[in-house]
Amino acid sequence: MNIEEIQLMCNRIIEETGKVFVAANNDVLKKILSGFLAGGHILFEDNPGLGKTLLVKVFAKATGCNWNRIQFTPDLMPADIIGTKVWRGMNSNFEIEKGPIFTNFLLADEINRAMPKTQSSLLEAMEEHQVTIEGITYSLGSLFTVMATQNPIEMEGTYPLPEAQMDRFMMRVSMGYLDSTEKEAEILRRRVSWKKDDPSEDVKSVITRDDLMKLQLEVENVYVDENILCYITEIVRSTRRNPSVRLGSSPRGGLALFKLSRAFALLSGRDYVIPDDIKYLAVDSLSHRLMLNIESIMDGITAESIILSILNAVEVPKNYTRGI
Numbered sequence: 149m150n151i152e153e154i155q156l157m158c159n160r161i162i163e164e165t166g167k168v169f170v171a172a173n174n175d176v177l178k179k180i181l182s183g184f185l186a187g188g189h190i191l192f193e194d195n196p197g198l199g200k201t202l203l204v205k206v207f208a209k210a211t212g213c214n215w216n217r218i219q220f221t222p223d224l225m226p227a228d229i230i231g232t233k234v235w236r237g238m239n240s241n242f243e244i245e246k247g248p249i250f251t252n253f254l255l256a257d258e259i260n261r262a263m264p265k266t267q268s269s270l271l272e273a274m275e276e277h278q279v280t281i282e283g284i285t286y287s288l289g290s291l292f293t294v295m296a297t298q299n300p301i302e303m304e305g306t307y308p309l310p311e312a313q314m315d316r317f318m319m320r321v322s323m324g325y326l327d328s329t330e331k332e333a334e335i336l337r338r339r340v341s342w343k344k345d346d347p348s349e350d351v352k353s354v355i356t357r358d359d360l361m362k363l364q365l366e367v368e369n370v371y372v373d374e375n376i377l378c379y380i381t382e383i384v385r386s387t388r389r390n391p392s393v394r395l396g397s398s399p400r401g402g403l404a405l406f407k408l409s410r411a412f413a414l415l416s417g418r419d420y421v422i423p424d425d426i427k428y429l430a431v432d433s434l435s436h437r438l439m440l441n442i443e444s445i446m447d448g449i450t451a452e453s454i455i456l457s458i459l460n461a462v463e464v465p466k467n468y469t470r471g472i
């Protein structure tokens with residue numbers, strides 16, 4: 149595939165999604181699509197009713213993928229996600245019943261409502277794209293992506309995600325409320341023309357699953373100059389030196405920023421990464437990995453503000469090549 153073909157495909161996905169989902173701007177969709185192309189899991193941290201479920205359904209449909217949703221609750225067990233052995237009276241034997249995790253896009257709604265044991269059953273799946281049921285390992289395929297949601301304000305009855313689980317998300321995104329009456333009214337206007345609440349069934353598949361896999365492979369060919377690799381590393385290492393931070397970003401955070409920036413470059417019609425890609429994606433790929441100390445939290449310092457100050461302080465590479 150050449151760069152024009154790639155950009156055309158990506159634009160088709162964004163356009164088809166935008167027909168149903170009203171986004172503040174195309175950048176939000178571009179960021180989320182970068183996450184998919186980079187093969188990453190995404191954590192949506194947003195209030196209820198902002199269209200998270202709709203977005204996942206529409207993206208899945210537009211890319212020819214299938215999806216499942218699991219509502220996380222305190223009594224959800226690992227077997228409810230992964231699957232288990234069940235007795236089939238008719239055949240007089242036990243059979244493996246695969247759980248909802250066997251899909252391309254898994255929407256894990258309100259992930260922090262489940263017990264840690266259940267949350268951690270997602271760990272193996274997220275990292276290795278495989279699960280083990282009764283000692284047998286099953287592959288989930290390369291397109292397997294977890295899109296989890298959590299509500300940022302509600303704390304009661306929740307189990308905050310442990311650091312290890314947080315780290316497995318390539319990015320954390322907050323879509324937030326639409327920024328104008330004009331755009332929010334568009335949701336209602338569309339509802340008038342659809343004459344139904346769920347328009348996702350009318351969404352067309354504008355690419356196939358094979359195309360999506362090919363796009364993911366293309367991300368691997370995007371060129372990143374040595375000076376840009378050092379720029380990413382310096383940003384990541386600075387998070388560990390910051391006095392407000394108790395736990396800085398892991399090397400996995402650096403890899404996430406690296407992979408996302410390659411995907412974002414492709415979506416922008418380039419086959420090389422520029423420093424602006426890194427600046428644009430640093431907060432989304434790193435902020436959820438930082439644990440601040442209590443005093444800083446009390447002072448109103450946030451992980452986002454720390455990353456922004458790091459971006460201001462770290463020298464931006466001026467010399468970088470755009471390919472070999």
Ligand SMILES: Nc1ncnc2c1ncn2[C@@H]1O[C@H](COP(=O)(O)OP(=O)(O)OP(=O)(O)O)[C@@H](O)[C@H]1O
Pocket residue numbers: 168169170171195196197198199200201202203257297335345346
């Ligand atoms: N940006 C948007 N564009 C189009 N429709 C929207 C948008 N935001 C919300 N809606 C509409 O609002 C309703 C609620 O959306 P949805 O169920 O996707 O929200 P949610 O974020 O998943 O909520 P919850 O956190 O409660 O699960 C749907 O009917 C959806 O069509």
Ligand SMILES: [Mg+2]
Pocket residue numbers: 200201202257
């Ligand atoms: Mg929802």
